[in-house]
Structures are given as C-alpha cells and as structure tokens.
Amino acid sequence: MESSKVISNDKATVIIQVNPQVAQDTIFDDGQQTRGAYHNTALTEFFKAQPKALGTVQIMTGMMVFLFGIVRTDEYNYRYPNISVVTGITYWGSLIYIGAGSLSVAAQNKLHLCVVKASLVMNVISAITAALTILLMGIDLRIISDPYNRCSYEYSSESMCLKFKKLDLGILGILLWFSILQFIISIFISGFACKATSNLDSTVVNVALNQVNDLVVMIM
Template sequence: MTSSVSASAGGMLVVTQVYPPNSQHQGQQVCEGMQTFSRAHLLAVGTVQIIIGAMVFLFGIVTFATQPSFMVSYSGFFVWGAVFYITAGSLTVAAGKSFNRCLVKTTLGFNVVASMASGTAIILYTLDATIQFCYYCPYTNQMQGVSGVLAVFQLLEFIVSITVSAFACKATCNCCR
C-alpha cells in the first residue's frame, strides 16, 4: 500500500492511498477463495445456465403443445425447472462480476437447488424418452427424441450447477474473517 500527502496553498491537506489489486477491492478485504471464485469464468458458465433454462422452457412448450407427455408436461417441470436454471444462471453471472460474499452464498444456494432439480429432471426425461405411454398417439417417436435431447441438457445443467456450487463453496468456506 502506498500513500502520499500533499498540501495546497489554501491550507487543505489531501491524503491519497493506493491499495494493491489483489489484497483490497473497494475498501473491503478480499480473500483468496473469493479471488479464485471470480477467476473461474463464471460469466460464461452462468450464460450456459441461462441458455439451458431457455431451451428447457421452449422445448417444453413444443412438447406440451404437440403431444403432452405423462412425466414432463403434466409435472410442469419445463416451467419451474427453467425458472430455477435462469435464476441460478443470472446469479452466477452477477457473482462473477462482483466480490460480494452474500451474492456468492446466494449463488451457492440456488445452484444447489438447480442441481437437485436437474437430477430429478434427468430421471423424468429419461423415463419419458424410454417408456412409450401412448401407443396410438401421433409423433410419439419424435417426442421421445425431444425428451432424450432434453435429458442431455439436464445432464449438462447438473454438471454445471455442481461445478458452480463447488467453486462457491470453496469461495465462502475458505474465506478470511
């Protein structure tokens, strides 16, 4: 830390302090865990979560409008799952831009919820893709294919949310007091 003192002709005293970039941020002590969390490319990961949430919602609308499936459309997962993913992604992007510890803890909580929801969705979409509930319905094979693709999206969301949760836990648990 460097400081300088200068006096003006009018008798005013000006004190300037410069903090090193890795030890202080906006007057707050930033610990090593928070620095690791901010360097983890969370902006891109949060964007992926938002895109997965939008894809789940849009594919869910198509599935519900074309041929409602027993497991997915009637459970309403395409709505509430998409809300969880978009919220978790938005918080991940915000935490990637900020060093706010409370925001990182909120990101951790929402990503844990998103990982539990995606774990449930993996089971639902896999069952929906493998079990044929309606033998005489049109577009059954196509909708099973859509459910298979959505199961892959759910697996991706599960991996991403677990990864973000691990970074956030490391950032908040290994932080200085």
Template sequence: MHIPTLSSLAPFRSPLPDTVAVLQNHSPNTIMDSNPITPLTPRSFSRDESDAYMPKAMKKFYRGEPLALGITQILIGIMQVGLGAAFHTVPYYYYYSYIVIEVPIWSGILYIISGSLSVAAARNPKIPLVKGMLGMNVVSSVAAGIGIIFLCFSLDSYHLRRQGILYGITAVFLVFNILEFCITISTAAFGCKTVCQDNYTETVVVVYQNVSPGDSVALPDACKDPRSL
C-alpha cells in the same frame, strides 16, 4: 556639535552574513525550484498485476468461470422453458409425465435465476451474492437431478417411442439437464470454496508511484477484501 554621517558610521555596521548575501543575489524562483514535490497517486494495474494482488478466495472463485457458466445456465433455462411450452402442442403429450407436471417450466426458471446470480456474482463478487449463487445452484442441481430421473423413465414409454418428435425432444431435454447438473455442481463447488472460510485476512498491496492525478485508477473489486464490499 558634530553630526555623524553614514560614512562615519560605516566601520560600526556589522556585515551581512555570507548566506544572507547569497540569498540576496538570487531570485526567489531559484529557491522554490530546488526539489519540487509531486503528489503520490495510485498507479493503474494491469490484469496480471490485479490477479497477483487478488485474495486467494477470489482466485478460487474466478477459476470456476462463473460468468461463462452463468450465461450458459441462462441459455439452457430459456431453451428448456420454450421447449416445454411448445411440447403442449404435440399430440399425446398427456402420456408424458415430465410435461404434465411442468418440469421443464419450473426447472428452466430455476436455471435462469441461478445463472443470473452467477453472472451478477462474477461482475460484483460480494459475499451475499456469492452465497445466493451457491444456494440457487444447489437447488438447480436438485431440479436437474429430478429431471434426469423423469427423462430416463420417459424414454422407455411406449407412447413416446411411437412419436419420433417427442422422442427427439426428450433426448434434447436429457442433454440439457445433464449439462445443467454438471454446471451447477461445478459452480456450487467453487462458490463453497469462496465463502466457506474462517477469515479473509489476505494482505492487499497497493503500489504508489509519481503520476499525474488524471492517470490514477483504483483497484478492481475483485482485488479487495470480500467482506469489505
């Protein structure tokens, strides 16, 4: 009985395809390194690029410089409250209706509140904060207008003209109230342009590039849809 050997079966073996032979002659590392896949992560945005993608409503809001004006309002309110409290130590202050009804105290507190809301809205521009800032600035503008009227009448007071210190402090109060009135009107106007819109369907474009995961930086809140914050 003839037993077939490997050499006798050689003609009947089908040769390996060329592609398989090529794969056998290469190491697995050669195949895996062909086209490496890199993750897509958001790239960091510069200030100019963030402004370019910022919704128009937010651009109008920041054009009014709410942060700087808010800080100014806070300082005016603090100085007005301080001067109003110090005014009670001056002789004959009871002839001064502006001090008797405590206009510097309650108006200064309103200025501090409206300034604080302006600073908060500038740092975190959410629609509720912007609306609160708008309402408080309207109230503060009314308070500043009332203060201006009282101060204009007080400057003609006979007792006030005889007291040089009172007259000088009254002039400072008048400057503060005029400045506060202008600031509140400006801030309220830009706040109204921000919230008085029918929709916020601004398209925000996010550009992706191949960077390492540690370099990814999210878009600032100012570049997002205000209603989604």
C-alpha cells in the same frame, strides 16, 4: 476511559496517556482493511470456475428447456402418461436454471460475499432440479419407447402417430442432454462457491483473533 502514568526524575516529567477506545477504533479500522483484502483474495478463487461464462450457458440452457417444453406440451396427446409434461418441470425448472445462471454472472460482476452465497444456494437447487428432471425424463423415455404402448385414437393414422412419437423422443433426448449439462455446471459452480465461502469464513475468524490479540497488547 483514559489511563495515565507519570514518570518523574530529576530533569523531566514524562506523562503517558492511553485511550483504549481510540486504540480499539484504530485496530478495528485496520482490521476492516485487512478483512477486505482477505475477502477479495478468497473470492477471486471463485473466478477459477468461470462463473460468468458458465452462468451464461445456464441462462441459455434454461431458455431452450422452456421453449422445448412448450413444444412438448402442445403436442401432448398420448394415451399413456407423460410425467415431465404433467409435472411442468420444464417450466419451473427452466426458471430455476435462469435464476442460477443470473446469480452466477452477478457473482463475478459484483464480487460480493452475499451474491456468491446466493449463487451457491441457487446452484444447489438447480442441481437438485436437474437431477429430478433427468429422472422424470428417463421414465418418459422408457414409457414412450415401449412397443406395447399404442397410439391414441386422436391421430388419423398409425403412421402419423409414429411420426409424432419419434418427434417427441427427439425433443425428449435434447431436453435430457440439456438437463445433464445443467446438472454438471451447477455442481461445478457450487463446488467452487462453497470452497470460496469456506475459506472466507476461516479467514474472518483469524483476522478477528488477530484484532483481539493486538488490542490486548496495545492496552497492556
């Protein structure tokens, strides 16, 4: 709805028309441009974590955990329980690591808020999974290294059994190291992603308030 005001004097008549809808659209368009600029500025803070490089490490870590998990499953024939093998955490855990790494790489390539938030959520899940993996493998290390746990009858000799136990301990140590690395990287990326999205949300609120104030001034 347009509003007009007529100012008359002896020499001329001045007509002032204000269209609130046009003013609102103009402010909205300017706000969109300003908001987009703030988006890029806030999201570039996420680049300080080097998500592309760390995401590549996460993907490689997930692949290594998956492969070593296959080896451990193949030679799993101890009499005592092996928790990390029974739970299959080296399989579904490695898929989570690969997914988190892929989203971390995509977050830097796309520079989009949704991708950064997805990377944040996936890295939090990855950190929790890595922590659980560290716990289960720590229990396995305690069980396997226990001298009271004897080898099963499936081995032809005691010496052969001890060799397999040493092999399993070595693989378990490597998997534990990869899990700790994954946990640190996931926490690191999650921290930067959380900081970037938090700054972005506060920026959007400030831009929206500025739009309202400017609109009120133009209408008045």
